[in-house]
Structures are given as structure tokens and as C-alpha cells.
Amino acid sequence: MLPPLQPLDFTRVSLTGGFWYNLQQQVGQVTLGHIYAEMRHQGQLDALRLDQRMHRGRQEANGWYWGGSIFWDSDVAKWLEAASAYLLRHRDAKLETLVDGTIELLAVAQQPDGYLNSHILTWRPRHRFKNLRDLHELYCAGHLIEAAVTHRQATGKETLLNIAVRFADYLVSVFGSGSRQTPGYCGHPEIELALIRLYRLTSESRYLDLSRFFVEQRGTKPHYFDREAVERLDATKFRPNHPVSPYAYMQAHVPIREQREVVGHAVRAMYLYSAVADLARELGDEELVRLCRNFWQDLCRSKVYVTGGIGSAAENEGFTKDYDLPNLESYAETCAAIGFAQWAHRMVHIDLDSRYTDMMERTLYNGVLAGLGMDGKSFFYHNPLASDGTHHRVSWPWWCPCCPANLARLILSFSGYLYSAGPNVVAIHHYVSSEASFSIDGQEARLAAVSDFPFDGTASVRFEVAPSSPFEVRLRVPGWSGDCQFAVNGRDVAPKIVSGYAAISRSWKSGDELTARFPMRVQTHFSNYEVAGNRGRAAISRGPLIYCAEETDNAPRLDRWMIHPEKGTELDRENGDLGEIVSLSVSGSIEEDEENSLYTLSAPARKSCPIKMLPYYAWDNRAPGEMLVWLRHGR
Secondary structure (H helix, E strand, O other), X not given: OXXXXXXXXXXXXXXXXXXXXXXXXXXXXXXXXXXXXXXXXXXXXXXXXXOHHHOHHXXXXXXXXXXXXXXXXXHHHHHHHHHHHHHHHOOOHHHHHHHHHHHHHHHHHOOOOOOOOHHHHHHOOOOOOOOOOOOOHHHHHHHHHHHHHHHHHHHOOOHHHHHHHHHHHHHHHHEOOXXXXXXXXXXXXXXXXXXXXXXXXXXXXXXXHXXXXXXXXXXXXXXXXXXXXXXXXXXXXXXXXXXXXXXXXXXXXXXHHHOOOOOOEHHHHHHHHHHHHHHHHHHOOHHHHHHHHHHHHHHHHHOEOOOOOEOOEOOOOEOOOOOOOOOXXXXXXXXXXXXXXXXXXXXXXOOOOHHHHHHHXXXXXXXXXXXXXXXXXXXXXXXXXXXXXXXXXXXXXXXXXXXXXXXXXXXXXXXXXXXXXXXXXXXEOOOOOEEEEEEEOOEEEEEEEEEOOOOOOEEEEEEEEOOOOOEXXXXXXXXXXXXXXXXXXXXXXXXXXXXXXXXXXXXXXXXXXXXXXXXXXXXXXXXXXXXXXXXXXXXXXXXXXXXXXXXXXXXXXXXXXXXXXXXXXXXXXXXXXXXXXXXXXXXXXXXOOOOOOOOOOOOOOEEEOOEEEEEHHHOOOOOOOOEEOOEEEOO
16 A cells, blocks of 8 residues: 555646746757657657668668667657646647657557567567567666556547557566566666556556566576576676676666665666665565665765766766765766656655655756756756866767656656645645645645745745645755744744654645745855865855856866855846856955966965856856866865
């Protein structure tokens, strides 16, 4: 059974204005069209026609390996999920036609037994599920299922859901512990959490059972990936130099219940842990709950950037040793940050604790949003915390275009991350101008929230319709806020703070208004000494936003600067090339140039000069130049 507190899904919540509303409009009106055009140009959509002749010209022109990408189907599915979420609140006949046409391509490509994968069917028809380690078949299936659930919720149509159910039922027949079933699992987790979403929509327990099988079979001995390699006569050694084991890259080195630390590919880890958290809730499995808590503690203790980015190394797109968090060389893939936010959202439904929502907020506003350019059609695949001026967004990361549609689907379904409700409680996790409907003891209720986050820390909630029964409101108290204030109908109240949430219980009436004020002070962050690249440096934040300095606002060679935030910081609310932002002018000094002296007997002269800083998510949207999050710090 699920615990009493459940997230309000995106169909029950709509954004009404402000930062996230504006972002959703841009993604819906610009980003979705850009992604679709790129998929047409690159070949993802034509791949669904299962015709080799349609790929050869592109293959020669772009230098792709034969058959395009093994995960192209996942790009299409994520775009479908994003577009479906947008259609929930917007009438767009052109977009709806594109969605329906893409679903028709999938329907025609699907095989009589339910199987569907354009790469395998076009180029390797005899290799179905012969290489679960590498070929991403189940990963693509998972994204298709997720898209189908969202499409059904948003549009009421069952065209995509029917495809997904046929595929999922085929997977149920193929995989499992039966004598004629395959005891394998995917090298890239995703199918596990998708099957749970399908189970929650349909109440068909076979999907929950298969998800559990995939999670618990992972890493058991004898190792399935070794077995399938022998069966396909593949003697290639897989990642033999991994410090833990070759299969730690995909979290398959030991069974999940025996794992003790976060290792391997960051996106794969986040998707797997999201599924484990879902299973823990569905099954009431306390061992899995403890496992999730331990993973969270290990990750946040020594493996997370101040931006909420994770996965520091390009070599494995993931984790290395504790405190290995370089800045210029940081990887911090956009999709990993998205997965981290999704896992955090699941964790807060295991424990209603602000440590999860605080980290989710940090990740969303920084590690995730930096991945999307202000134009809505340029993207970072990875997100360094320092740049020498050579790192820039691209219009399409053709080598692995996983991030654009992933960003779109998260942003367009963001309303589903804001609230949770139970029999006699509603919890507010993020302060976003929105309207939400929920149930209290079987009675319908509706609220309207107004917020100027992330630029101002005041938020209000008005109950448009309140049930007759008393209920409790829990409001997250952000970890960055100082002395917060709460009022009900203009009268101050002093609620009890429970695990970072302010609890206010009373008989609410329609028209009652709850106000929260969270001071957004400028704060200075310092690193553990073990983070070598941050020694003697500091990072600046205000509210949920991490700030950075860019050369275009200051001067070249940013490392000459030293910040002194304790001496003063000024705020400026701007509305220009970067949209509406709050910039900071931080007290600092700059090292003056020496006259061609390699060494001197005196410290370099410095002159006082403020340094301008902008939200990290907004960097690299103007003139090319250097960027730093962690600046040298002095008093």
C-alpha cells in the first residue's frame, strides 16, 4: 500500500504565472518545435519506418555508425511525453497533429507480438534482447511507457497507451524467473520506474511484479551480462579498469540490497534509485527504504556539486571517488540532474523531509535549468562550474541527444512536483504561482498560490474551496531561509516545524489566505577541504539560486578576482537579454598586472572593485567568455 501522502499529478495542478509559467510557455512554443525539427533532420522519426534505405544518405553525411543510434526511440518517446503534457493546458492543433502522426508511426512499426524497437527491427532483426547490457532496448521501452502514461493522462486518448500496454505485456511474457523466460535486465535502468507508472495507471499488478523482478535480479550471480556475452560469442572485455567492478558502471556489480554506495553512471543510478524508492513505497519494504536513505546520505555527503549537479567524470559520465568535484573538468550531465530531481521527489514521499525538497529545488534551479539556453533551442549536455570561454551550448547534441527532450518533459510536467495530499493534509513543496485541486476526507478542495520565486521569498496560498473537515497544511521551510514568518488572514502564526515543514492545522474556510515570507539573503558557501579545487574559494547564492561571474560583465582572467561578500553585496532586479533576473554586485578586489616579472618579493597589488554575478542557469547566453562559480575568497 502507498503511504497516505501522495503527489498531486500534473493534471490536478496548473501554473498561472511567474518564472516557471514563462519557462513552460517558451518550451511549449519554441523548444518542442525545435526538437521535432531536429529529429526529422537527424532521422529519429524516419527510423520508425523500418527502412534501411532512408538512413544511408544521412549516415554518410553525418558519419554515424550503422543504423543511427540505439536509443533514438527514447528521444521520440520523451518528445511525445513533453508534447502531451503541454497539450493538457493548451489547444494547439498543429502540435496535436504531430503527436498523432508520431503515434501512428509507432503503431505501424510495432510487431504483432508487441515488440517495438526501430534500431533492432531495421538493422538487427535476429538480435532481439541478445545484448541487454548495451543495446538499450528496455530503456527505450521504458520511455515509451512513460510517454504513454502522460499522453493518456493529458489527452484522454488511448492510442499510445494501447501500444505501450501491448509492449509491456510482451515484456511480461519474455522476462522473469520462469523456465522459458529470460532472467535478464537492462544495462540502462528506466523500464523499472516506467512499469510502476503503468501499474499506477492501470492497477495491473503484473507490471509492478516485472519492475520488482528487474530491480532485484540486477547484479545477481551468475552474472546475466556474462551469460549473454557467451551466448552471442562476444569476448570483448567490458570496462575492465573500473575501480569497483566492470558492472558497477551500471549498478549491477552486486544485487541492489547489497549495495552500499553510489557508483557508476550517474543517470543510470538516478533512474534505478527512483524505481527502488517507488518499489519501497508500493511494497512497504523497509529494507528498500533504508537502502534509499543510505544512498541519499552517501551521495549528498561527498558527491554533489553546489549546483545540484552530479557525476563529475566524463570517462564514465558518473561518479568516481569521494570529494572528486572538479570545476573546469566537471561533467554534471543535464540528464543526471533531471534524474536527481526525480529521485528527490520520490524520496519526499517516503519521508516528508525538507532535505529532499531543498536539494530538489537546488538541482532544478541550477543543475537542470542551466542545460537550456535562453533561446529555448540550445543545450548543455554537461554543465561545468568553470569555463575558460570554450564551453558553449549546441543547438543539438547529435552524438547523444538525450537531454533536450528530457528537459522539455520535466519542465512541461513540473506542476506535478509542487504539492502532495493525504486524507487530512496538503503539503506544499515548491512555491510557484499555480492552482491545484485535491481531496480531504473525500471532499474536494482547491487552492491558488502566488509566488515570485526565485527572485523574492514571499508566497501566499488562498483556499478557493475548503472542505468542512479540519486539515493540516505543511509548508516547506527552505534551508536557505533565515527567520521565516507565517500569517493566516493577516494574523501572524508560529507553526511547529516538523522535518523542515511548517505545520498549520485548523478548520479552513473558503477565502482563507496563508502567507509565508522567507528572507532571501545572500549567502557564502565554502567547501570541505577534501574538494581540492575549491580550497580558498567561495560560492555565492541567494535563495535557491547559485551565482556565477562571467567575463562579459567583469574582465578577462577571472581568477585575478577575490570576493569579499562580508563587506557588502548589492542587488539589482534586471529585465534584459537574460529575461528577468536578480544580479548581484559583490564586494571584491582584483589583482593588478605586474610588469613582466615572473617572481617578486612582494604580494601583488590589489584594487577594490565589485564583481557582478548572475544566476548560474543564465550563463553563456551572451558574449563568449570565462565563467566561475567558485571564486577566490579573502577578507
